[in-house]
Amino acid sequence: MSDPLLSVRHLCKAYGALKVTDDLSLDVATGELHAIIGPNGAGKTTLISQLSGQLRPDSGRIDYGGRDITRLKMHERVRHGMARSFQITSILPGFTVLENVAMAVQARSGSSFRFFGAAARERVLNDAAMDALAEVGLDDRAHRIAGPMSHGEHRQLEIAVALATKPRLLLLDEPLAGTGGEEAENLVALFRKLKARTTLVLIEHDMQVVFALADRISVLVYGRIVASGTPDEIRSDPAVREAYLGEETT
Amino acid sequence: MSANTATAPAKALPPRVALRTWVAIALFAGFALVPVLAGLIDDPFLLVTATRIVVFAIAAMALDLILGYGAMVSFGHAAYLGIGAYAVAILSAYGITDLGLHLLAAVMVSAVFAAITGGISLRTRGVYFIMITLAFGQMAYFFFVSLSAFGGDDGMTLGRRSTVFGQPLLEDNLVLFYVALGFLVALYAFSAALVRSRFGRVLTGTRENRIRMQAIGFAPFPYQLTAFVISGCMTSVAGVLLANQSEFVSPAFMNWHRSGELIVMVVLGGIGNLTGAIGGAMIALLLEDWLSLLTRHWRLFFGLFLVLVVLYAPGGVTGLIRRIRGGPP
Amino acid sequence: MTSLFLLQLLNGVQFGVLLFLIAAGLTLVFGIMDFVNLAHGVLYMVGAYLMATFAMITGSFAAGLALALAATLVFGLVLELLVFRKLYDRSHLDQVLATFGLVMIVNEGVRIIWGTSPLTVPMPPLLAGSIPLVGPLQYPVYRLAIIAAGLVTALGLWLVINHTRVGMLLRAGATNRSIVSALGVNVSRLFTLVFAFGAMLAGFAGAIISPILSVDTGMGESVLILAFVVIVIGGIGSIRGAFLGALLVGVVDTLGRSFGPILLRTIMDPSAASQTGRTLAPMVVYILMAAILFARPAGLFGRNTS
Numbered sequence: 001m002s003d004p005l006l007s008v009r010h011l012c013k014a015y016g017a018l019k020v021t022d023d024l025s026l027d028v029a030t031g032e033l034h035a036i037i038g039p040n041g042a043g044k045t046t047l048i049s050q051l052s053g054q055l056r057p058d059s060g061r062i063d064y065g066g067r068d069i070t071r072l073k074m075h076e077r078v079r080h081g082m083a084r085s086f087q088i089t090s091i092l093p094g095f096t097v098l099e100n101v102a103m104a105v106q107a108r109s110g111s112s113f114r115f116f117g118a119a120a121r122e123r124v125l126n127d128a129a130m131d132a133l134a135e136v137g138l139d140d141r142a143h144r145i146a147g148p149m150s151h152g153e154h155r156q157l158e159i160a161v162a163l164a165t166k167p168r169l170l171l172l173d174e175p176l177a178g179t180g181g182e183e184a185e186n187l188v189a190l191f192r193k194l195k196a197r198t199t200l201v202l203i204e205h206d207m208q209v210v211f212a213l214a215d216r217i218s219v220l221v222y223g224r225i226v227a228s229g230t231p232d233e234i235r236s237d238p239a240v241r242e243a244y245l246g247e248e249t250t
Numbered sequence: 251m252s253a254n255t256a257t258a259p260a261k262a263l264p265p266r267v268a269l270r271t272w273v274a275i276a277l278f279a280g281f282a283l284v285p286v287l288a289g290l291i292d293d294p295f296l297l298v299t300a301t302r303i304v305v306f307a308i309a310a311m312a313l314d315l316i317l318g319y320g321a322m323v324s325f326g327h328a329a330y331l332g333i334g335a336y337a338v339a340i341l342s343a344y345g346i347t348d349l350g351l352h353l354l355a356a357v358m359v360s361a362v363f364a365a366i367t368g369g370i371s372l373r374t375r376g377v378y379f380i381m382i383t384l385a386f387g388q389m390a391y392f393f394f395v396s397l398s399a400f401g402g403d404d405g406m407t408l409g410r411r412s413t414v415f416g417q418p419l420l421e422d423n424l425v426l427f428y429v430a431l432g433f434l435v436a437l438y439a440f441s442a443a444l445v446r447s448r449f450g451r452v453l454t455g456t457r458e459n460r461i462r463m464q465a466i467g468f469a470p471f472p473y474q475l476t477a478f479v480i481s482g483c484m485t486s487v488a489g490v491l492l493a494n495q496s497e498f499v500s501p502a503f504m505n506w507h508r509s510g511e512l513i514v515m516v517v518l519g520g521i522g523n524l525t526g527a528i529g530g531a532m533i534a535l536l537l538e539d540w541l542s543l544l545t546r547h548w549r550l551f552f553g554l555f556l557v558l559v560v561l562y563a564p565g566g567v568t569g570l571i572r573r574i575r576g577g578p579p
Numbered sequence: 580m581t582s583l584f585l586l587q588l589l590n591g592v593q594f595g596v597l598l599f600l601i602a603a604g605l606t607l608v609f610g611i612m613d614f615v616n617l618a619h620g621v622l623y624m625v626g627a628y629l630m631a632t633f634a635m636i637t638g639s640f641a642a643g644l645a646l647a648l649a650a651t652l653v654f655g656l657v658l659e660l661l662v663f664r665k666l667y668d669r670s671h672l673d674q675v676l677a678t679f680g681l682v683m684i685v686n687e688g689v690r691i692i693w694g695t696s697p698l699t700v701p702m703p704p705l706l707a708g709s710i711p712l713v714g715p716l717q718y719p720v721y722r723l724a725i726i727a728a729g730l731v732t733a734l735g736l737w738l739v740i741n742h743t744r745v746g747m748l749l750r751a752g753a754t755n756r757s758i759v760s761a762l763g764v765n766v767s768r769l770f771t772l773v774f775a776f777g778a779m780l781a782g783f784a785g786a787i788i789s790p791i792l793s794v795d796t797g798m799g800e801s802v803l804i805l806a807f808v809v810i811v812i813g814g815i816g817s818i819r820g821a822f823l824g825a826l827l828v829g830v831v832d833t834l835g836r837s838f839g840p841i842l843l844r845t846i847m848d849p850s851a852a853s854q855t856g857r858t859l860a861p862m863v864v865y866i867l868m869a870a871i872l873f874a875r876p877a878g879l880f881g882r883n884t885s
Contacts, residue, residue, distance in 0.1 A: 052465065078467035090465070092458035103455050106448055107467035113476070114448040122448075165466055323672050370869050373876040376671060377615050377815065381807040382872065385865055388804045392861035398854070506804065510617075510679045517676055550687035556680030560673045561665055 003066065005030040005169055005199050006051070011060030013046060013223075020046045021057065022223035028169070033191070033200040035210045038220035044203045045087055047220065048173045051201070052084040053077045064169070078107065083167035087174045087203075089154040093147030097138055097157055100146050101129035104164035132164040135193075137186055152183040159190065169199045176206055188213065211235070270525040270568075274438060277528055281431050285424055297423050298495070303535050304430045305491045308437055310515035310527035312484035316477050317513070318522030319445050321457040323380050325509050326367070326387025330360050330482045332394060332504030334489020339406055339499040349412035349420070349490070356486040363390070364482030368475050387509050394501040405500020412494055420494055430491050434528070437484055441524050444480070453477050514556060520568025529567055582716045587837045588830065593722045595829025596729025600784035601802055602809040602821040603736060604777015610816020611752040612770055615671050617678040618658070619781055620803025621685040626651045626782025627789040627798060628689055631698040640703035640790075647786045648779055655778025659771050667770065686796050697793035725787055732780070733822050740818055749773065805832070808868045814881025823879065828864050835863035 006028040013021040020043040028034045038044055049055035051062065053074035062070045069077055092100050102125040106112055109124055119125060133139040136156040141149070146157060155175060162170055172191075176184050188209055194200060195213070204210050210217065211231045218228040219240050227233075227240045234240055281304060288296040309331055316322040337356035341347070367386040371379055395403050411420040420426045444450050455463050456470040463470060493499050502508070511534065519530025537555065541548035563570060605619045629650045634643030662681060666674050706724050709717040740746035748769060785798070792798070809828050813820025840856025847855065871879065 074464045104466040112448045118446040119448045389865035396858045549683045553680040553683030560677040
């Protein structure tokens with residue numbers, strides 16, 4: 001593989017005696033959709049949190065775009081083009097949908113130490129935010145207050161906010177959790193479209209989706225990567241079948 | 251929120267003036283007419299009360315800026331009232347009587363004090379933040395108590411009010427009132443613009459969800475600290491006016507009870523909309539005056555009122571209005 | 580000089596022990612219930628007033644103390660049932676406001692019941708007088724008794740917290756509140772217990788300090804804020820932190836007030852030194868707090884807040 005966009009080496013994180021990330025190494029190539037699967041409690045969200053900078057690893061090293069980002073804080077990593085969605089919806093509940101996304105646009109367009117001029121009327125912010133909303137199909141509900149919207153709409157909003165930061169690498173933590181039917185189909189179509197322009201790390205329980213979308217899959221069990229490869233390789237890996245897939249794909 | 255926006259074509263938000271802005275304008279107009287009313291009913295004390303209300307409205311509004319919009323419950327804001335008041339007293343003692351210089355000194359000292367104490371307090375959140383701001387407020391209080399050259403515990407009487415371009419204009423209570431009202435209106439306009447600006451959005455966004463703001467690339471600390479400093483400076487302006495109004499300064503201006511009363515004003519009116527703070531200052535001071543006419547032990551009833559408001563009318567006046575209009579509190 | 584230092588050090592320890600009694604209950608309430616209680620200082624004050632009344636009625640220090648303790652415990656329980664219980668789920672802002680209101684109510688209530696002039700409590704004859712320490716140095720027995728009482732209480736608390744089931748729950752609760760409810764414990768009863776016990780400790784502090792301090796309505800406020808400083812320094816929820824923080828604050832405050840001007844005299848002229856010393860001394864503990872927080876935002880023994 002040529003220079004990976006994201007390269008994780010010997011990452012460790014423990015809560016007391018419990019090793020949630022155990023000497024984990026992982027490469028994500030530029031442009032690929034890399035899915036991470038594993039049973040509940042395997043440490044998937046903890047891994048995403050360390051990749052995004054919300055959680056600091058105990059040891060190990062994370063390189064992104066050729067530089068060491070292990071000690072960068074979450075907001076600094078975002079500035080370098082890394083974005084994430086949260087497994088448990090994390091939005092600004094009192095803001096409108098548009099404002100939620102415009103906030104993310106604002107983060108990357110100019111200084112926010114501007115004390116005058118209504119941010120709500122800035123075309124630069126609103127237009128880019130509307131673009132992101134159109135992409136997830138929320139543009140018709142842009143002026144609704146985000147808090148009371150449905151779970152599925154929150155998932156869409158999460159993605160729109162992440163997209164608005166114009167990421168080079170997008171970390172998606174179970175973006176389909178709790179969605180169903182048409183909502184889920186639309187999101188899957190969106191991910192397929194996103195694959196063309198950004199690198200994606202996807203954590204997802206829906207195996208059909210994972211095997212349909214992923215270029216490569218890594219299997220995480222008890223904080224370790226037990227297998228890594230193309231969907232076909234993973235499907236035929238006996239160790240994976242035993243440890244994990246057997247019980248989930250039936 | 252209404253359903254009619256659901257299908258509206260989504261461009262930029264239509265410019266609209268919120269109800270609270272109309273209420274604020276009505277309040278300002280009402281204030282402006284107080285001297286006329288005072289003349290009609292021949293009650294000079296009304297003007298004094300109105301001036302106090304306007305001054306505390308400035309302080310409460312400044313606090314609302316960080317408490318309501320930034321979720322920073324500062325329990326030490328009376329310190330800035332005190333800094334403003336002592337700027338007048340100390341400079342006047344050295345023969346500097348100009349209002350502009352008093353304001354400048356008050357704002358600069360407050361900015362430094364807010365930057366240092368805020369910088370430390372904002373490393374923490376929640377109960378820690380409340381207790382630490384309270385402790386720093388108390389530190390300022392003790393500093394002025396021990397400042398025996400300027401009256402110490404007893405405070406000191408001002409010989410004269412601040413001058414404007416060398417003229418003793420503020421000696422006239424009517425002029426002082428309109429100057430105070432002018433500051434209130436100007437600072438309201440400033441604050442209203444601030445909370446709608448890019449900066450204000452970051453502040454409010456951090457209140458709503460700190461992690462989310464970090465996840466889209468904001469470091470909350472510099473924004474919160476800046477807001478904290480701005481709020482402290484605005485409060486010190488109220489302090490300058492307060493010293494002029496009472497012609498007296500004392501450490502009691504910055505006692506922690508004062509800080510508590512400022513929070514009471516903000517919450518009574520309803521947090522996070524600026525107008526509520528103005529209304530809250532009005533309610534709190536009028537209630538105080540009224541209760542103290544009825545009984546020597548008015549604090550008992552004021553305390554009781556507070557407990558009851560918290561337990562049974564959360565959201566203060568604006569919460570009440572919102573519930574009457576059928577929205578969430 | 581050395582004997583003065585020793586004397587002031589003991590005074591500092593005595594003050595620290597008193598602060599610990601107040602801070603102990605407060606830090607548990609903060610840590611376990613995430614509850615801001617501004618009314619804790621008035622419990623200390625009420626303890627002192629009740630002590631004054633009961634000591635006068637019974638004519639006995641011991642009987643007065645026992646009755647005052649029981650009464651503050653009841654007072655704490657009543658407050659918990661009437662007000663605090665309704666506030667646990669509320670925002671910090673609501674808690675600040677309601678307990679601030681309580682401070683006003685109780686302060687004014689005390690003025691109505693006991694009047695505005697300060698009360699005194701007679702020193703128990705058994706503990707009156709002084710004993711020699713080193714050389715010609717004498718120290719009041721009563722102050723030593725306060726130190727002893729505080730240390731015994733601290734030891735008792737340590738035993739309860741480290742060696743009983745309730746203590747185990749308290750430790751778990753201070754670290755992670757959801758654990759306690761997950762254990763199937765009646766959380767509401769645990770809260771009531773902690774709150775009433777903390778009230779009693781604060782009342783105890785007020786009662787035992789009353790013979791050497793005049794009892795008046797402002798007494799709860801200055802200690803409340805110093806108790807906050809203690810808790811912030813020690814780390815919220817940590818009894819050990821409260822103990823060390825209290826001793827630190829007590830000693831630094833006392834020594835700062837007596838030796839600050841003396842130290843300053845080495846670098847400036849005497850009158851300026853005493854003036855500067857008087858101005859700076861009350862600020863020393865706050866500067867200490869700021870310095871500790873700068874290095875450790877969660878206090879010496881606190882869990883990280885971020």
